[in-house]
Amino acid sequence: MHSRMFVHGFTAALTVALTLAGGQAYASPDSGDQLLAARVVTYDASASAEFRAAVDRGAAIWNESVDAVELRPAATGQRANIRILADNGWPRALTTSLGNGTVYIGREAVNEGYDTVRISAHELGHILGLPDRKPGPCTSLMSGSSAGVSCTNPYPNTAEKSEVEGNFGAALTGPAPAARAVEIVD
Ligand SMILES: [Zn+2]
Numbered sequence: 001m002h003s004r005m006f007v008h009g010f011t012a013a014l015t016v017a018l019t020l021a022g023g024q025a026y027a028s029p030d031s032g033d034q035l036l037a038a039r040v041v042t043y044d045a046s047a048s049a050e051f052r053a054a055v056d057r058g059a060a061i062w063n064e065s066v067d068a069v070e071l072r073p074a075a076t077g078q079r080a081n082i083r084i085l086a087d088n089g090w091p092r093a094l095t096t097s098l099g100n101g102t103v104y105i106g107r108e109a110v111n112e113g114y115d116t117v118r119i120s121a122h123e124l125g126h127i128l129g130l131p132d133r134k135p136g137p138c139t140s141l142m143s144g145s146s147a148g149v150s151c152t153n154p155y156p157n158t159a160e161k162s163e164v165e166g167n168f169g170a171a172l173t174g175p176a177p178a179a180r181a182v183e184i185v186d
Pocket residue numbers: 122123126131132144184185186
């Protein structure tokens with residue numbers, strides 16, 4: 001994972017940032033500096049019930065796949081960018097703006113046999129700005145349920161990774177996108 005650095009002139013500050021973050025640099029949330037590297041998007045999976053591990057794996061897959069954004073569990077009491085809940089409906093994402101929204105890991109699809117890690121990564125993909133690409137092959141994460149229950153691939157393909165890099169790359173340098181609530185089912 002490479003880091004794009006934008007540092008205000010102090011080598012000492014850079015050294016401290018690298019040390020604190022274990023080799024990766026992040027903007028300190030209470031500093032007035034510009035974002036140093038990946039934009040951190042926090043998620044709260046405390047209401048994801050039996051899907052908690054799948055949700056964490058889905059987030060980890062995105063972190064392995066892209067550089068421009070990092071999904072990180074919210075600290076206790078911290079307001080998260082993404083709320084992730086289990087419910088009995090079909091999996092869906094309610095996006096409010098890039099990197100913000102609510103994900104439902106719906107048991108309806110799980111009960112039909114769809115893979116919980118693929119569902120989790122797919123719904124997080126919506127929050128990261130990706131639309132559904134259906135019908136599509138199993139190699140596409142955003143083909144969702146159209147790839148069938150036998151498809152367990154939880155990884156975004158090259159185009160999907162590039163699109164997320166572009167979304168957050170633009171967000172790092174451009175104006176914040178306007179908030180717009182959109183519900184994406186599946
Ligand atoms: Zn979808």
